[in-house]
Amino acid sequence: MAPTPDLTPAMRRSVSDRSLACLLLAPTIAVLFALTIYPLIYSIKISLQSESGNWTLQNFTRLISDHFFLSALAHTVVYAAIALTFEFLIGLGLALLLSAQMRGRSVFRSLLLVPMMLPAVVVGVVWRLILNSNFGALNGTIKGIGINTDALTWTGSPKLAMASVIVADVWQWTPFMFLILLAGLQAIPQEPYEAALIDGASGWQTFRHVTLPLLKPAILIALLLRTMDLLRVFDQIFILTEGGPGFATETVSLYIYRTAFRFSNFGYAAAMSFVLLLITNVISVGYIRFLRTNEARP
Amino acid sequence: MKKIAKYFVLLFSLAAALLPVYWLITISFKHEVDQFAVPPKWFWFTPTLEHYADAFVTRSFGQYLLNSLFVAFASTACAVVIGTLAAYALARFRLPANLDQRLALWILSTRMFPAIVTAVPLFVIMRDLRLVNTRLSLIVVYTGFNLPFVVWMMRGFFAEIPRDLEEAAMVDGDSRLGALRRVVLPLVTPGLAATAVFCLIVSWNEFLFGLVLTQTDAAMTLPVGIAGRVTQYGIKWGAMSAAAVVAMIPILAFAMSVQKYLVRGLSLGAVKG
DSSP states (O other), rough: OOOSSSSHHHHHHHHHHHHHHHHHHHHHHHHHHIIIIIHHOOOOOHHHTTTOOBBBOOOHHHHOOOOHHHHHHHHHHHHHHHHHHHHHHHHHHHHHHHHHHTTTTTHHHHTTTTTHHHHHHHHHHHHHHHTTTTTTTHHHHHTTTOOOOOOGGGGGSSTTTTHHHHHHHHHHHHHHHHHHHHHHTTTSSSSHHHHHHHHOOOHHHHHIOOOOOHHHHHHHHHHHHHHHHHHOOOOHHHTTTOOSSSSTOOOTHHHHHHHHHHHHOHHHHHHHHHHHHHHHHHEEEHHHHHHHHHHHOO | HHHHHHHHHHHHHHHHHHHHHHHHHHHBBBHHHHOOOSSSSSSSSOOOOOHHHIIISSTTTTHHHHHHHHHHHHHHHHHHHHHHHHHHHHOOOOGGHHHHHHHHHHHHHHHSSOHHHHHHHHHHHHHHTTTTTOHHHHHHHHHHHHHHHHHHHHHHHHSSOOOOHHHHHHHHTTTTTOOOOOOIIHHHHHHHHHHHHHHHHHHHOHHHHHHHOOOOOOOOHHHHHHHHHTTSSSHHHHHHHHHHHHHHHHHHHHHHHHHGHHHHHHHHTTTTO
């Protein structure tokens, strides 16, 4: 870049640029402030006030002894851990299968992505139609081959309900893992593979020592984003089971929703939401830090 | 042999991904006697449009559909206009003390909030403002939802346009904003269109805020209307499936049109509300 011979107009421009920048940024900052920062401050206020308006910590002390909250937290962690594992493994398998050039690849890729694009409500309806114990497609098919399905009540059974909502999540979000990992695989250059071939590495060795390390950034991104979404899961479970039967599939988001909008206890709901915020925040800080180091590299 | 196994696995996955959706579509076109026949009727049944008529003429799903369209397009327009301006500023101007970088990260971090965390206070605030059960409340909330995403997507697209182009236009006498409109915007149009489509998808699919902020027919969106039917007793499966199919079609059409940008969009949190 050549130095500008005359500095004054450039300097004048940089001052006017700065005020223009502020003008362009102002609406975004105002909207985001009104819709995230202000509600958060409001949330802190209602979580620290009792119904009569006195300042109190009771909403936070109640958290520790609330068995419903603790078990909702446990459900959320179980749900997230199992769904994440399956989504990652199946997604990685599919991405590896489709990473090599083959006939019909782009068609496979597009069609495999369909579940991910659907509104959560539609996913809920789809799985209700399949899992309904009396007339769902799944039990209908099993009955058709002559097996008794009386015990298979899926979303209606305390034991199978969690598995049912996890299946629906895995069905919808495995394509997400698949897509991010496939993009990661396609960004890996050919040379390391050629080197591995010359060294006589086996398929597994190549995967373990070439593919996995080079795929690590994509894996991290996919896992972080999915983990955040899984920890705040609400929509599909709300439509499939509403947290039931009983309390079997109640996650933190559902319990917060119920506390606020069924029992009108906004203060306690706000207190619980801070716990959820804290957990997802730790993860998103990791994500943003990761994104920043990646941005700085090129 | 290996190749056959590979195609077998792929076809199996494809069936797993698509058969549930296919099942939904057939239910929406089946007479009630066929809907829950044992064994299930996958292919041969007499199709009917009665459930579509039932959902969209007899019941209020037509109104929900209009609400969804209105809210999705209005909030997308707001988010794209406001966010693109901010994105341009962040892509082109260096602010003192790295403020531009920090601001960009702060904007992204607001996208990472769990929806339920802001849903609780926003409901109380909207109630106090008497905005509950209005489409305006959803437009405002969805605009905020999509803004960080627009800013980050568009910031990336602007960064790909060489500065020299605008500087040349400015030497020719254009103002900064004139150069943006005449030179830069036409170049980022494909990216802008993709960003808008992502916003439409998010607003169209959003459920939690719709559920919390709208309870009347006048404002309720399609997903909330469908969910209301699901969780009641005596579900009309046909009408519900018909409504779900209608909720799904525009999304699939949109999604096909942004395939190229999908990876970039998804890593910035598109699709999922």
